[in-house]
Amino acid sequence: MKSARLLSLLLLLQARQRMTTVELADRLEVSRRTILRDVEALSAAGVPVYAERGRHGGIVLLPGARLNVSHLDPAEREAVLVAGLDAAQRAQLDLAAVHETATRKIAARRSGDADPGAALADLIVVDNAAWLAPEGQGVSVAELALALRTRPRLRLRYRSSGASRAIARVVDPYGLATKAGRWYLVADQAGEPGLFALDRLEACEVLAEPARTRVGCDLRSVWADLRRRTEDPGSVVITARLRQTRLDLARRILGSRILGVDPVVAGWCTVRIGYPEMESVRQLLQFGDHIEVVAPPAARDRVHALATDLAARHRR
Known part of the structure; x- marks a missing residue:
């Protein structure tokens, strides 16, 4: 809509005072000719904006001109309130456009500060994707989020991790x-x-039918409970010798499962790792010859059996 584009143009100029037609055309995804027509329309309506010709020219908003457009509408407030999402996740929720408008409004308001300095948002980038993560395939996040607004029960066709096929199940989200x-x-x-x-x-x-969630529970409380269960180191404690050069990698992979690390001796350190069950010791195979499981004996025996099977299948 033209009115939304004119507002966006004003917000950009209020934040930066002067921009070239190329910059504005790129940001608003229109032609330079359209930008010039919009500037003429705003000027005719009494807005103190004009096109300055010449090598260093551009579109200029007169200094001191303040636009009372910094209030966020409901959609923009939602885009700001889900702070922590990166650009890709906002796009998955169809919030990219309103987040951009909200950001412009905040930038426009901030430009009136006596000494705004560098914006923190310009010094930090948020990317929540895991390293080397492929593009996920599945249902539309935006459509599912929209459906959840009415708090309905859902019937899913869901494949559990490691399962060969999906099964139907009814859940209360x-x-x-x-x-x-x-x-x-x-x-x-x-x-x-x-x-x-x-x-x-x-x-x-x-x-x-409406969802039948548990009384006294909400998204944050249930998520916190599930996270505690998932990240609980468990009751099985594995003691292993780990090469010092792989300690940083182990901390990145194992995280809170590392219960303790002893001082380095001759390039090796002793680490204690918590798991919910003995079979989880499989995870340590990725450290190859940089690790030796010491205790308990059942864990050492399991690693030996797994390594023997792996070696046999790679024998020429």
């Missing part, structure tokens, strides 16, 4: 969560909380 570049539906199934990765969600049907 609390909302969506994003972590490490993946989206999850947070929902109860038969009264028990669970996480459903959207990239394994093959279909989602909105049912006519």
Whole structure:
């Protein structure tokens, strides 16, 4: 809409005072001729904006001109309130455009400060995607978020991790969560909380009946509980010798599962790792010859069996 474009043009100029027609055309995704026509329309309406010709010319908003357009509308407030999402995630929720407008309004208001300095947003970039993460395939995040506004029950076709096919299940949703570049539906199934990765969600049907969530629970409380369960180091403690050069990698991969690290001796350190079950020791195979599991004996035996099987399948 032309009115929305004119507002965006004014907000950009209020933030920067002067911009070239090329810069404005790129930001507003229109032609330079359209920018010049918009400037003429604004000037005719009494807005103190004009085109300055010459090598260093551009579109100029007179210094001191303040536009009372800094209030955010409901959609823009929502875009700001979901702080922490990166550009890709905002696009998945169809919030990219309103977030851009809200950002312009905030920048326009900030430009009136006596000494604004560098904006913190210009010094920090947020990218929530995991390293080397492929593009996820699944249901539309934006469509699912829109459906959740009415708090309905959902019928899913969902494939659990490691399963060969999806099965149908009815869930009572609390909302969506994003972590490490993946989206999850947070929902109860038969009264028990669970996480459903959207990239394994093959279909989602909105049912006519309302969700039957647990009394006293909301999205944040259920997410906090699920996160504690997932990140709980567990009762099985593995003791291993790890090469010092792989300690930083271990901290990045194992995180809070590392319960303690002893001082380095001759290039090796002893680490204690917590797991919910003995079979989780499989994870340590990725450290190859940089690790030696010392205790308990059952863990050492399991690593030996796994390594023997791996070696046998790679024998020429």
